Structure formats: C-alpha cells, structure tokens
Amino acid sequence: MKIVKLKRYSDVRGHLVENTDKNIMSSSEHFFISKSKAGVIRGNHFHKRKSEWFYVIQGRCLIITEDINSKKREELIVDETDDRAVNILPDKAHAFRNLGKKELILLALVNEVHDQKDPDTYKYKLL
Secondary structure, eight states, X not given: OEEEEOEEEEETTEEEEEOOOHHHHHTOXXXXXXXXXXXOEEEEEEOSSOOEEEEEEESEEEEEEEETTXXXXXXXXXXXXXXXXXXXXXXXXXXXXXXXXXXXXXXXXESSOOOTTSOOOEEOOOO
C-alpha cells in the first residue's frame, strides 16, 4: 500500500481536502463511490491490471491487502479525519470492513474504465 497525505484547509464553513500528488490524477481514468452499512465487508478480490486509489469521505474502515505472490499482508485503519489516499496496486488482494456505526463512503480512482465484459476482478478471501 502506498499512502499519500492530502492537504486540508479548514475555516468556519467547514473544510476542503485536496490532492497535491500529480500521479493520483494522471493515472486515473475512472472513479466510483462505494457506500457500506455498519459492519459490511467489501472487496475480497484482486486485479491483474487495475491500480486503485481510495479515499474515505465518511466513516472509518479497516483496509487489508495481501500480495498474491509473496503473501505479504498489510493492515491499515483509515477514517474521515485522516486525509490520506491509499493506493492498491495490481496483484494486491484487498478488502475493506466498515468499523463504524454510520455509513462508510469511499471514493475510488481507477487507472482504467470498468468493463463489464472484462472486469479484471478475481476473488480472494481476506475477511
């Protein structure tokens, strides 16, 4: 997992978080937003081509990755106040568990547009 700290600006109106890493946007062609209820697990798969950046908009989650070749495993807890983008590369199985009581909202930026006929998604049980 690669982690990039994003820049937060706060004032009386609230806050704004922005990306200052050009690699995140230059490598992204697709995005999706995932909403998960309390306790829900998502993922449990890997990609051979896709590289994904994840950002927690709301909530708190456990992210687990495992290299499908070396079996090296990493775990990270991320919440909405961390302002961190997490990059998961090809051949890294990944799973997300909503650790909070409220809905988890994740923004994902992906290096290729999703193709239903060739989804590049392979089941891999982590959680």
